[in-house]
Amino acid sequence: MKPRGAIQIAYLVLIYGFLYLPILVLIVYSFNDAKYSLEWRGVTWTWYRNLLDDPDLLQAALNSVLIAALSATVATGIGALAAVALYRYEFFGKPLLQGLIFVLMMTPDIVMGIALLILFASLSLPLGFWTLLLAHITFNIPFVVVTVLSRISGFDRHLLEAAKDLGATEFQTVRRIVLPLLMPAVAAGWLLSFTLSMDDVMVSFFVTGPTFEILPLKIYSMARLGVTPEINALCAMMLGATLILILVAQLLLLRGRS
Amino acid sequence: MNEWVIELRNVSKAYAAHPVLRNVNLQVRAGEFLTLLGPSGCGKTTILRLLAGFEPADGGEILIGGQDMRTLPPEQRQVNTVFQSYALFPHLTVFENVAFGPRLKRIRGEALRDQVMEALRMVKLEDLAGRRPGQLSGGQQQRVAMARAVVNRPRVLLLDEPLSALDYKLRKAMQLELKQLQRRLGITFIFVTHDQEEALSMSDRVAVMNAGRIEQFGTPRQIYEAPENLFVARFVGEINNLPGRVVVAAPPRYDIRLHDRVVNLKSSRVFGIGDRVNLLIRPEDVRIWREWEGSAEERAALFPAMVEEVIYKGSTVDLALRLDSGDALSTTQFFNEDDQALMNLDFREGERVFVDWVHDWETILPHEE
Amino acid sequence: MKVKEPFKFAAVGVIGFWLIAFTLLPNLLVVVASVLERGGDEFVALVFTPDNYRRLFDPLYLGVLLDSLWLAAATTLLCLLLGYPFAYLLTRMPARWRPLLLLLVIVPFWTSSLVRTYAMVILLQTNGWLNQLLLDLGWIAEPLELLYTEPAVIAGMLYALLPFMILPLYAVLEKLDRRLIEAARDLGAGRVTIFRRIILPLTLPGIVAGCLLTFLPGLGMFYVADLLGGARAMLVGNLIRDQFLSARDWPFGAAASVLLTVLMGLLLWAYYLSARRANQGALP
Numbered sequence: 069m070k071p072r073g074a075i076q077i078a079y080l081v082l083i084y085g086f087l088y089l090p091i092l093v094l095i096v097y098s099f100n101d102a103k104y105s106l107e108w109r110g111v112t113w114t115w116y117r118n119l120l121d122d123p124d125l126l127q128a129a130l131n132s133v134l135i136a137a138l139s140a141t142v143a144t145g146i147g148a149l150a151a152v153a154l155y156r157y158e159f160f161g162k163p164l165l166q167g168l169i170f171v172l173m174m175t176p177d178i179v180m181g182i183a184l185l186i187l188f189a190s191l192s193l194p195l196g197f198w199t200l201l202l203a204h205i206t207f208n209i210p211f212v213v214v215t216v217l218s219r220i221s222g223f224d225r226h227l228l229e230a231a232k233d234l235g236a237t238e239f240q241t242v243r244r245i246v247l248p249l250l251m252p253a254v255a256a257g258w259l260l261s262f263t264l265s266m267d268d269v270m271v272s273f274f275v276t277g278p279t280f281e282i283l284p285l286k287i288y289s290m291a292r293l294g295v296t297p298e299i300n301a302l303c304a305m306m307l308g309a310t311l312i313l314i315l316v317a318q319l320l321l322l323r324g325r326s
Numbered sequence: 327m328n329e330w331v332i333e334l335r336n337v338s339k340a341y342a343a344h345p346v347l348r349n350v351n352l353q354v355r356a357g358e359f360l361t362l363l364g365p366s367g368c369g370k371t372t373i374l375r376l377l378a379g380f381e382p383a384d385g386g387e388i389l390i391g392g393q394d395m396r397t398l399p400p401e402q403r404q405v406n407t408v409f410q411s412y413a414l415f416p417h418l419t420v421f422e423n424v425a426f427g428p429r430l431k432r433i434r435g436e437a438l439r440d441q442v443m444e445a446l447r448m449v450k451l452e453d454l455a456g457r458r459p460g461q462l463s464g465g466q467q468q469r470v471a472m473a474r475a476v477v478n479r480p481r482v483l484l485l486d487e488p489l490s491a492l493d494y495k496l497r498k499a500m501q502l503e504l505k506q507l508q509r510r511l512g513i514t515f516i517f518v519t520h521d522q523e524e525a526l527s528m529s530d531r532v533a534v535m536n537a538g539r540i541e542q543f544g545t546p547r548q549i550y551e552a553p554e555n556l557f558v559a560r561f562v563g564e565i566n567n568l569p570g571r572v573v574v575a576a577p578p579r580y581d582i583r584l585h586d587r588v589v590n591l592k593s594s595r596v597f598g599i600g601d602r603v604n605l606l607i608r609p610e611d612v613r614i615w616r617e618w619e620g621s622a623e624e625r626a627a628l629f630p631a632m633v634e635e636v637i638y639k640g641s642t643v644d645l646a647l648r649l650d651s652g653d654a655l656s657t658t659q660f661f662n663e664d665d666q667a668l669m670n671l672d673f674r675e676g677e678r679v680f681v682d683w684v685h686d687w688e689t690i691l692p693h694e695e
Numbered sequence: 696m697k698v699k700e701p702f703k704f705a706a707v708g709v710i711g712f713w714l715i716a717f718t719l720l721p722n723l724l725v726v727v728a729s730v731l732e733r734g735g736d737e738f739v740a741l742v743f744t745p746d747n748y749r750r751l752f753d754p755l756y757l758g759v760l761l762d763s764l765w766l767a768a769a770t771t772l773l774c775l776l777l778g779y780p781f782a783y784l785l786t787r788m789p790a791r792w793r794p795l796l797l798l799l800v801i802v803p804f805w806t807s808s809l810v811r812t813y814a815m816v817i818l819l820q821t822n823g824w825l826n827q828l829l830l831d832l833g834w835i836a837e838p839l840e841l842l843y844t845e846p847a848v849i850a851g852m853l854y855a856l857l858p859f860m861i862l863p864l865y866a867v868l869e870k871l872d873r874r875l876i877e878a879a880r881d882l883g884a885g886r887v888t889i890f891r892r893i894i895l896p897l898t899l900p901g902i903v904a905g906c907l908l909t910f911l912p913g914l915g916m917f918y919v920a921d922l923l924g925g926a927r928a929m930l931v932g933n934l935i936r937d938q939f940l941s942a943r944d945w946p947f948g949a950a951a952s953v954l955l956t957v958l959m960g961l962l963l964w965a966y967y968l969s970a971r972r973a974n975q976g977a978l979p
Contacts, residue, residue, distance in 0.1 A: 187724055270916075
């Protein structure tokens with residue numbers, strides 16, 4: 069290999085190392101049989117077992133999954149609908165809606181968090197499950213819209229005409245052509261939404277109350293007190309779950325493209 | 327019963343105040359292969375889209391089988407389209423693509439299988455029924471698109487530049503296949519293309535279109551040999567255009583002055599003395615004498631010219647000539663075994679030659695810019 | 696035509712309602728709150744005042760603001776310097792490797808940045824992995840105080856945000872027509888000229904998009920400053936959070952976030968201009 073090529077590879081490896089080293093260290097130490105030391109004392113499942121014995125933590129995890137699944141489902145429904153509408157129809161206020169989706173996507177999380185907090189406060193909604201769900205649906209919508217819209221825009225516009233030409237009604241066209249073709253993007257949108265929702269700290273921080281605790285906020289409050297092997301294990305589990313979801317979502321998007 | 331399977335009466339269409347069809351009239355016989363030929367943007371694809379029902383016409387009437395189509399949506403029309411991009415459903419197999427139409431007509435089981443496989447056999451794709459469109463070559467996709475359309479036994483098949491995505495050799499082969507398929511099925515084909523050669527070689531009749539109008543409608547021979555105006559003459563193959571003036575009018579014969587020479591020619595058109603005309607001559611109708619051929623008297627009747635460029639094309643030699651009058655003239659000379667004198671087509675640039683053409687093979691049109 | 700009208704009406708209605716209720720309205724409320732006085736029990740009192748914006752320029756808060764801008768800018772610049780060559784090299788890798796290599800960037804892009812920030816804490820703490828490594832190598836005699844410093848915060852933000860820079864850069868660099876570079880070389884341009892006159896202008900939208908995606912979150916990621924920077928409020932994000940949680944001064948917090956939104960608007964405008972400039976050449 070040419071020396072320049074070697075330098076290039078080395079650079080890539082270095083950056084990948086930077087991206088993955090901390091994660092790897094975290095995962096490795098989540099199995100280390102030592103409470104406070106960095107020394108390697110052998111593999112243990114203790115920290116994972118401790119997590120499973122903590123009812124508060126389990127409840128928070130359950131809450132997180134619940135919110136993520138619900139918000140991803142609602143956001144996918146609304147987002148896919150919005151994408152189809154934006155692609156197929158012209159209507160009054162379309163530029164405004166497109167603009168709002170863009171704003172929603174670009175707004176810094178913290179601004180969205182306090183904006184929703186102010187909204188909920190002025191509606192006198194008690195902070196908790198419902199406010200959290202509404203907030204998560206809201207920040208998931210643009211991701212679904214973009215995923216689905218990029219898929220529809222890749223369609224040959226003649227596909228829908230071909231279906232009609234061959235005798236399909238509007239309903240049959242949607243059911244037999246549009247939906248099957250959109251399925252991979254819709255599924256990927258759902259998975260990405262679920263992931264986003266599971267991982268969110270910033271927005272959730274403002275819109276949830278003491279009655280409804282979720283995993284990322286639990287991790288946050290624990291991590292502020294310092295490093296413990298239990299948090300290592302918890303974070304490693306979060307990483308593993310995210311990794312699986314991302315892989316499935318990417319596979320779906322790739323399969324849908326071919 | 328009407329003899330026309332399709333009739334367009336004064337059809338017009340505009341996109342955002344930009345007219346794409348202006349009072350188009352067209353009549354198509356059952357079972358004929360009709361081609362709409364024209365440059366891009368001339369409105370030929372729009373005619374297909376109106377016939378298929380993807381868009382409504384702004385004015386005029388469209389009749390298919392004598393029935394007014396105005397309120398009939400595309401899914402209820404007895405026409406099918408082969409799209410330029412093929413528009414095959416990427417998530418369905420070849421079999422399911424072809425079965426799409428029959429299934430909607432509630433054909434099931436054995437009958438469905440038989441119909442679909444017969445259509446696939448017709449385009450020689452029965453072995454690939456289980457593949458997806460993404461796994462097929464361009465030519466194979468084109469065949470699937472054909473099968474998917476003809477399986478429905480439409481009265482009329484609309485083909486929107488179906489061969490334009492294929493390479494030259496494949497396109498030639500598919501032209502032949504399409505023509506044979508059309509004869510076998512007896513379905514009316516309306517074929518859109520911008521390739522004049524394709525139009526001439528495949529069609530029973532050709533409609534040459536320009537800027538939303540049909541400029542000429544006739545057999546390929548009429549279109550090529552007797553173009554009705556300069557646009558058609560130029561669009562359908564290369565043609566030389568010599569300006570002239572009528573000096574003696576004795577219909578159907580006219581004396582026409584071409585610079586310093588007068589020629590006596592025949593025309594079915596009526597001209598008056600002093601009318602400016604365009605004399606149109608196809609390059610292959612031009613004859614060339616070299617300096618040592620023929621006698622001096624014979625040469626005196628010919629047009630002297632200079633060879634400016636020699637282009638060797640394999641089966642022909644094309645020459646770009648400059649007449650002494652200043653007009654440019656291009657010619658195509660075929661290698662001809664019988665003609666010893668022309669065997670040797672080794673023209674040199676700058677060589678002096680004498681030309682005329684096969685009289686009465688020219689076309690005389692009123693002058694237009 | 697008739698059949699699809701109800702579907703259209705329902706689709707547009709649902710998304711329209713949601714966006715107006717949960718995007719337009721809350722953002723308007725923030726603007727309104729930012730010009731009101733702070734209240735007692737009600738968080739805001741319905742009295743107009745421009746004071747909140749004036750207070751943003753109070754030396755105390757101005758310091759936080761400038762600190763935050765500096766940290767975000769430094770992070771963005773580092774991301775760009777590290778990310779651009781990386782994204783470029785990615786596009787030069789063999790085509791069959793690229794999907795996998797890209798996936799390796801996408802995974803950290805989607806994983807929780809809180810978890811990754813926490814991983815950084817493990818690495819940097821006094822009895823952490825990095826110190827241990829340096830000690831073992833004999834490069835240092837005793838552990839360094841890495842945690843709770845400004846460089847630690849920058850490292851954390853860099854770590855959390857680098858994928859957000861790489862992905863848009865990769866997108867524009869991959870679309871870059873390699874024949875343009877060949878054409879430039881054919882016309883006699885050297886490496887530097889090709890980069891400056893061809894590659895840089897054509898990838899500018901990606902650069903601006905990447906900077907947008909790192910700079911803006913860089914101002915707000917309060918948990919990075921918390922976990923890696925210690926108790927000191929370093930970012931606008933911490934400032935805003937504290938107003939809403941501990942100081943209970945919502946109007947002031949709202950004013951700070953309006954400031955953040957205005958910054959976002961300016962950057963988006965810059966992005967729009969650069970994208971338009973880059974596209975003009977591509978028009979037929």
